[in-house]
Amino acid sequence: MYIKKDKPRIHPAIPELAKDLKNGNLDRREFLRTSTLLGLSAGAAYTMANNLTGIVSSVIPAARAQAKKGGTLRVSMEVQEMTDPALFDWVQKSNVARHINEFLTITGTDNITRPYLAEKWEASDDLTEWIFTLKKGINWHNGDEFNAEDVAFNFNRWLDPNTGSSNIGLFSSMTEDVDTGEKNEDGTPKMTKRAIDGAVEIIDSHTIKIKNSQPVLAVPENLYNYPTMIVHRGFEGNISAAPNGTGPYTLGDFAVGEKAILKRVDKPYWGGEIYLDEIHYYDHGSASAAQMAALASGQVDSIYEFDIGALQMAQNMPGFTIFEAKTAQTGVARMHIDKAPLDKREVRQAMMMALDTSIYPKLVFQEYGVAAEHHHVAQIHPEYFALPQIKQDFEKAKKMLADAGHPNGFEVTIDVGNTNGPWQQHTCELMKEQLANIGVTLNLNVVPSSKYWEVWKTTPFGFTAWTHRPLGTMVLSLGYRSGVPWNETNYASAEFDAALDKAESFIDVDKRKAAMEDVERIIQSDAVILQPLWTPKFFAASDKVRGLEAHPTQYHQFHKVWIDA
């Protein structure tokens, strides 16, 4: 239940969190993250943490007194087609749009989520209902005032299956399954999703309530996932044709494959001072070599990323800074678990048992990556639960294959698109070597990256790159819940869905971690993915670019970046 709106309210779980922090049962970062998610302002959370731990640190990034106004930041990054933010499937698209349109919340490089277009939020005690109070006095570029109608419009679009947005998986607790009246090929009812009654409710012009059928803690963090950018209530589907945002920049020239020019809006920005006059994105292709050459010769000031092969080159370039982000970015060899020969769980488990993931960081990423555990929850996720290690055991794996009807092994082909760099192919080549030990012949079908995205959900066996999400539960909701749009494995497990629901409902970190044991164990024992490693991310920038920080999701947040010319 909610306290009356005119009274400041502290979620009942926050005192418990404070107690845990003081007693050393909770680390400082997790306290900040969880208390802000529960509606405590970032400033108050930092103050409370400082008082309780004695460590002084500020919500405000390093002083920017020396920041200089003006100038243009030039970045080398692929400039992709950019139409409907709800359908974004590449971070690069959102990086251009991020400076035009904004989000209700923002997750910083410190993994703390803070209010953005929302002034604050409050969660009900059972975490099923969330009230977002929106900031007042924010105008769209066309002059309209930003209000609750805009937010409701966006939620309703996301929850409409006809929109085709991946957000429907992220906010699955706001939806229910309904029978379409049609039948699938196997005669089972064809189901679709729709918003539950009262899923989105406008309280007043700047207050909106959203309702979940299950407790969900990560609503604010979900609202900074890149397809959750807020568009105007009159949005007609193409942001590049008719840009209209609340952000400090608008779109000037835009040519797919060439450039995107962002120009500062000629009005005061509601969010304070902005330093850069313009941000230019130039497309030099996805190859690191071209981007690095552009950086080295001063054609750009920063690049989106470079792959591990270019690290040494970057280290030898004077006048540039290398930024490394520890991420939960990864690649998964995901299987359609309903198609032979991967339809038998024992077969998939045997393949998992043939892999020794500890060698992948060294051989693929010069020891910069981290070995993964086949359940898509990273060690850096706050709710990560350490399961017992799966040991490489060829004999046991061979026996499992024999029991599953493959005494002589089998041959299978994996599609690799290198959508995130050549490391994906290198990883598959290592898997091929290891799987050969149990008689599994893994053929690599290397396809162009754009081709891979055409088949990523339909290919029986493919290697898909997944970007970072601040919570493990977010990616599991997006990719592994039954029937969600980005479920690429055809995995449908009521047990898993229930375990994930349970894990998402706990505020208490220890309880949430404990609940994640089941989630991780179920997905690992069902062996729907082979996940060898977590990848690091690198980018580089000229030393004259100040205020840059490496975001683990490679999100560009240039509001406080300046050029020290």
Add this chain to the structure above:
Amino acid sequence: MLILILRRLGSMVLIMLVVSIILFAIFETDKLSVAGKVLGPYSSLEQREIWLEKNGYNQSFWTRYMIWAGNAMRGDFGQSLQLKVPVSEVLWPRLANTGLLALCLFAIMIPMSLCMGVLAGMKEGSFQDRAITVFSVLTTSIPEFASATLLTAVFVFGLGWLPGTSSMTGGFNFTELILPVLVLLLYDFGYITRMTRASMAEVMNSQYIRTAVLKGLPYQRVIMRHALRNALIAPFTVIVLQLNWLLSGVIVVEVFFAYKGFGKLLLDAALFGDIFVIEACTLVAVFVAVASQFISDIGYTYLNPRIRFS
């Protein structure tokens, strides 16, 4: 000669016609696939069928072909699926960019390779000939990506003299052309040089040159008046045919230096499955191929009276 030109023009038209039919059949016979490309992989069958009806795809193959060919002749190739603009809006600027690259290359390569070829062929077996031949073979045998990497390492990362990419994002910048032209020059000039050398050496060994020398004509006059014209017939054909290579064979260089040329456009379209751009690029590439063949044939006939029609 007029008959030859008319015949060659007839062949050109016929080749273009056949290629266009094959191209159209390959890309547009499967109508649902076209609709799938346009509407995206997650479009429903119903959406695809509505699109097909709306865009006239339910007419017969030949009717659709005639409409498509008519539009193509007017420069209307449809809308790029990847770039979201009419194909013609991106095709002609990209062709112009590649044309600029070719122009710069030819302006340096032709005089340079002809001079070196003539110098080598004039005195076959001499030190001068050996040196030029070895240098030509060496540069031609280095793949474009290797020389591009080497030159970038030296001039961009090492000396910092030249820009590392050639995307002309800040407007035309002559210095951005230097590295791509240099790479293409290194790769191609040796070929023309060796062709010219071989042709020159053959001419220098012919009886009429020997006669001219024995007559006591100055050596320079023998070369300039008697040898050069005949020696340039074979290189002329080769040079004209380089136009084909420059159009779609320089993809490596265009990609390496992020140069927004025709080859890069074709590669991106092929990787993305942008069928309308692929169709347009293929038609243009075939047109340039047959046109350069036509120019080569006519030019060769003009330069070489022995094969001229009476």
